[in-house]
Amino acid sequence: MKIVFFDTDRLTRDYLHDKKMCDCDVIYLENSIENTDAETYENIKDAKAISVFVHTAAKMNAETLDKYPNLQLIATRSTGIDHIDLDYCRKRNIEVVHVPKYGEATVAEYTFGLLLNLSRKIIEARNDMKNASVHINDYLGFDLYDHTIGIIGTGAIGRHVAKLARGFGMHVLAYDLYPNEEFQRIYNIHYVSLDELYARSDIITLHAPSTKDNRHLLNDAAFAKMKEGVIIINTARGDLIDTESLYKHIVSGKVAGAGLDVLENEDFLLHDDIIIKDQDIGLDFAMNTIANNKLLQHKRVIITPHIGFNSIDAVHRILNTTVKNIESFFAGKTQNSVMGAKK
Template sequence: MKIGFFEITETEKKDYFIQNLPGYELIFIDKPLTEESLPQILDFDIISVFVNCQVTPKVITAFPRLRLITTRSTGFDNIDLPFAKSKNIMVANVPAYGSHTVAEYTFGLMLALSRKIYQAAYRVKVGEDFTLQGLRGFDLCSKTLGVIGTGKIGSNVVSIAQGFNMKVLAFDAFPNEELARTHNFLYTSLEELLKTADVVTLHTPYNEQTHHLINRQNIFLMKKGSLLINTARGQVVETEALFQALIQNHLGGAALDVLEEEKELKDEMEVLAKNTQSAEELKTILHNHILINLPQVIITPHMAFYSKEAEFAILETTEENIKSFLQGNPKNIVH
């Protein structure tokens, strides 16, 4: 049984799998798995991938013995599920890791925006400037928080909001009325949430239904001066719409742990050299660059999940996914 782990560089993670999956041939490959980076070894029975891997039909077809793809993440939009299913290949994820981790990070971003903590720290560190000019923020207490997506992360965000004495409105394609009752919040339409909330935070998965959920048709429904937080997926927000809402001073600020086209932004020189991006994609990359430099925008490198506890949960669940599959009782299968 041969298992390939892609996009895994840290020695401690490799050691974890070596220690907990004895008796199997484990191969560790630092680079993400893509069509351009197929390994020389192709006879894997199981592959473990991460967020920058692109598991397309061509990639799946390249592994003739493949039986399981297990991603070390909750999201799996980088894996072609229908094609995997057509080849009788199971796909598993890590459904529960980091739900508290991401919720806590969301409030870190929220406080950094509402109290202008980043600008204040930067001013003191770089210019030794202790003046308060331009640094007045606002309290979260008694404000209305709009939570889009009330799964594990979203429900934890609701719980933390209660500690700040915030009012909570929520939107979800599948409302959980029992959760609303026990957590004392109301479900409403997306339009009403955007019109009412002082802060909007996104916690939806990415799929066809959530692509550009926040877009040029609805972003200006948001209250003037309100804040947008995105720790979900970059493609949930239309970058052009967000850019316009910010430069027109309609939104008070945005905190983004994810960006649309973020992979291309990281590898921009390679992208430009290949000249394979569409005009819209290149425009998005440009706007991402501009967003990074706007003072009312905080951008972090897709790290909301990145805590010691969450990382251990990822490793533990991935181990469980592999073992349960090999024992004939697969867990966390997403199709």
């Protein structure tokens, strides 16, 4: 029985090398699933389980998965599942499992890394030092202490962000479809409506999943309700923000700065081997790509390549959970299934 891990690097391969995983034939490939050459495909097409990462360039849809007729399990090494067509998997009776909890501290700390770089202009000052062009007055920042942070989404990561914010002496507002009242009481945070969060927050940070209902949650209407000079942080999913709208409000100064570890259509920017067919390029995609590139060049925007998860501790937790997910499935005790989830 074959298990194929796509999108692997040396750290992944070294860590998993001695894992038995049901005494199966485990194959590690560096490439994403859509870049498999013909010879390799012949060796893996009978795979019963595959594992992919959130960075996989291909969407796990019918076109991709039809090539694997014996497939029983997809083990994604991520919490997010928006890269997988769950409806198709249900029709094929393919189980899908994920890693629900691996890096709340990891991503929360990265969130504050982006925020501190924006609030104190660390990257700008460092670059000027390298270029021997230092202008002290250009690096005037602001304290986090006594400012208000608005957290959209209080799952494990959002709650950890709130804990860190309280440590900085910040006022914490939160919005969630399912408020955690015990957490609110213990950590002295305040659940409010989205409109109130927009209006009162000096910093807004996103920690919500991507769904069809919250796509472009931050759009023209939302930005209009925010304070002048608001800071936006996104370490969740790129399509939570309307990229063109964000760029427009960065230029106007309504948004004083943005720290983005995720972008809309980020695969197009992160993978130089993606082939986009002419018929696939629509006006929205083209305009979004232009806006992404403009944001990349803007001095008040920090963009990183979806690495908020990427500490060695978190990666090891991801791999451990993935191995247990695979072993449990083939032992008839499926864990961390997402088949009840809706996209």
